[in-house]
Amino acid sequence: MALRARALYDFNSENPGEVSVKESEILTLYSEQDIEGWFEGTNSRGERGLFPASYVEILRNDAASASNNNSCSTSGDSRYANIPAGGFDGSYKPQNKVENFSKPPPPSLCSFSAPPPQQQTYQQHSSAQHSQGSDDDWDDDWDDNSTVADEPGTVGGRYRDFEGNGPSTYRVSTSSMQRANAQQAKSSATVSRNLNRFSTFVKSGGEAFVLGEASGFVKDGDKICVVMGQYGPEWQENPYPFSCTIDDPTKQTKFKGMKSYISYKLTPTHTQNQVNRRYKHFDWLYARLVEKFPVISVPHIPEKQATGRFEEDFISKRRKGLIWWMNHMTSHPVLARCDVFQHFLTCSSTDEKTWKQGKRKAEKDEMVGANFFLTISTPAAPLDFQEVESKIDGFKTFTKRMDDSTLQLNATVSEFARKQISGFKKEYQKVGMSFKLLSQAFEIDQQPYSAGLNQAISFTGDAYEAIGEYFAEQPSKDLDPIMDLLALYQGHLANYPDIIHVQKGALTKVKESQKHVEEGKMDRAQAEGINERCNIISCATLAEIQHFHHIRVRDFKAQMQHHLQQQITFFQKITGKLEEALQKYDNA
């Protein structure tokens, strides 16, 4: 029986191998197992290809059989054929959905996206069954399959502008801006989605914890401290801070060259031992972290890409994204110290056995979701929940405004980069060319007293052409990094609605329990327990928010300084070129 899914959002294919789907469209899936966040399947127009797994919901049992009744007798085999799954389209309404969660967000706008496992792990709590099948197929994941990569038509695509006559990351960015708009719409939708407020609260384990249903043995090493700082609760600082470099992405092959993948060299400062990691390792780690930490904003890893994965531009872009990600990981007092991340950073790439042990241990970790809260120790004095609520509401407003303004800035900067690469460059080079034409015309006059001037004008023409080139080169130095930063923060901003939601859910439970106590339906001790556990969640949430503000100020300050320094260098280089040209006239 064909496996069916319904599209939750529009998806426009942008690369070979992808197919476009429309919201509400019924799709036939090749397999229930996504391939690194992508499903392969057939849309209602019979086009076969890839689409993001997070854009669709699987229709099970009743819904699927209802589909089958209407379908053109699509058998299990026919999903390989291009048989249109007509008759379903937008008009079809699934009768039953097993997974009736709130809509998962579509992949975030920029280079960082939360992979689908995040959506699934919420419901599985501490189960490891989801974890990408057995170790045996660990190496067969699709991301590194060279048969899909290196597709023609994608090489050089990063720097091609709308007219196809100039380089541009920004086409990608601009088209991703369309998604950004969708994202923005979604952003607001996320806020309202939380009105259906139990979804995340339940899935994260927050509810179970507040109600005292979580239990587990907390080892001393697992203890996570929230302390009272100058500006409120904050994570206890990592006493052994470290960082980690990511270098030399290299193409590796295995199975006698049948499979290729990119390997990154990671060197953490606290071990100084280099380990090699692939994108799928990052992806696996990310899934573990999202599963484990309900109120911590795990930085998104750079988004997947089906095609062109071995292209230099893409590799360089992904590496930059991973560096940003690593920076946020090592900066986080909780994430930096957690076992699975340490295993990822320190386990020798050649010691297969130890790696697999650590991998299994992480996948079987019991202190995830609801149990994570058990590991948190709070300051002695409990928080004033009214104050907490006000702070959380303020932060909610803040994130919304920051989301809007970073989207706006990203769009502007992306367009600015595109203009510099195409328009600005063209204008300066046209002027340069005109000066050169003038000097060529002047050269027809063979008067000796004219020769110096002719050379000087010709040099000026060259200078303007060079300046045009400078303009085209500049965005990669001072605008791309801004966009990388914004993409990372867009990821965080997409995390916060869920985090806020867990805290709000806990607060609601407190209010309910107070009412129950007043009505005599609950004993005071039980309500006290809910209060205490809500205090733990609140401390963790406020500590996380405090951490967010700290890294935000640090990152934006550093990035703005970097940008301005680069711009200053840029304009000084132009000035230098013009001064050089001016000197040519001294003896003209």
Place this chain on the structure above:
Amino acid sequence: MALRARALYDFNSENPGEVSVKESEILTLYSEQDIEGWFEGTNSRGERGLFPASYVEILRNDAASASNNNSCSTSGDSRYANIPAGGFDGSYKPQNKVENFSKPPPPSLCSFSAPPPQQQTYQQHSSAQHSQGSDDDWDDDWDDNSTVADEPGTVGGRYRDFEGNGPSTYRVSTSSMQRANAQQAKSSATVSRNLNRFSTFVKSGGEAFVLGEASGFVKDGDKICVVMGQYGPEWQENPYPFSCTIDDPTKQTKFKGMKSYISYKLTPTHTQNQVNRRYKHFDWLYARLVEKFPVISVPHIPEKQATGRFEEDFISKRRKGLIWWMNHMTSHPVLARCDVFQHFLTCSSTDEKTWKQGKRKAEKDEMVGANFFLTISTPAAPLDFQEVESKIDGFKTFTKRMDDSTLQLNATVSEFARKQISGFKKEYQKVGMSFKLLSQAFEIDQQPYSAGLNQAISFTGDAYEAIGEYFAEQPSKDLDPIMDLLALYQGHLANYPDIIHVQKGALTKVKESQKHVEEGKMDRAQAEGINERCNIISCATLAEIQHFHHIRVRDFKAQMQHHLQQQITFFQKITGKLEEALQKYDNA
């Protein structure tokens, strides 16, 4: 009987009061007397207004009566009415043209244009009858008539771009680029026009002089020397070089405020006496100079403008044009010293009587056209005509190439200016606005450690807005002057085909006379005379060409240096602003 004219070129009205005409269209004129280069009349669609006199040819006698036969009984009075002169259009062919000269060129592309008198004076040799009628109507000329000026709809028009949302001189320039293309077409047409080679040669008096028909008494003071310089014949330097400033254009009124005009304060360095002159005085002087000097490239005065003459931008632009013009006048060894120019520069503005005496004297000057050549004394050794011809041919090629490249440069620079005023400014300001929005979003977070960053980002936003403004302000400082220079040189380049033609005509006469002598049709002495006189014309032409190259090298060198200096200052200013912004982060 209505006076008729036929349009030689398309003219598109760009200001209130003007009407568009199509090539070959038959027009009804208000008067045969042009008003500062413009005719008032009615086009074939019955629209009444102004069009450039040089764009049309008057149809006389037979042609006019033929026209009349076909016209809708347009009487003398009906020319005031909006009666379409239908039935003539393009299909009409004038049966007879009294003035069957080669087409006069349309007004040159930029700010400098040769007024129609130049066309007429060629045929009138030394007659003064053309000179704008009697002294009585001297003050009634149309240029300064305030009833036409200050039309609504022109104020602010100088800096309005295509979308109507930004300032732009360049709309004007860009539309003049269309004319420039026509001019370029014409430019080539001028070269081929000289195949009908006797026209200018005859009109200028060149032929009369070569044939020994010129006669007049040359006073010692009128003698003009060509000397042999390092690079060939050149005008003897002015032993008393001077320059002249043009300041404070002020609006004056007379006839109890009924008429208004702009008066310019001229202060020549050799007298240090300020005199006041109006545009019409420049225009009158220009006509005298063109009439008098057949092989000297008289710089064109800034073009006439029917409307908006009292607008500040226009006044400032015209003043700049007049300064360039004055600079070329005082730099020219012959023009600088001639009586009529000295009279113009030195005669007191209040001494009405002396002014009129000098005016009448200039208009009755006999040493114009053919007779001008009598005043030239040459180096002792006659020139090698073959070498002369080669030099002239080289110069012809040069002017054509220079014409092409200056047109191209003008178009590029004009577009570059427009882009800076609209596009570049907009991009920087959009980025600035986005930074400000981000800082406003950040301000929602009241953390004390964030305040410094917020202020710094806000300041950066302001800095980008300021930089956008710098971009918009810059073209008037370093691109407008280039366009002014190019406009002046376009005027010179438009003069040269005629100058070259006179010299070529003289050379042809020499060749003819040699043939005649060989055939025994002419005695040797007569041919000798033709040789000598051709030598005079050749010396004058080569001296003029040499002078042109000298001022060209001087002007373009100075202008390129000015441009680069301004650009350097501009980029330094931007750098300074960015450095200021960067400092704000030091304590953020």
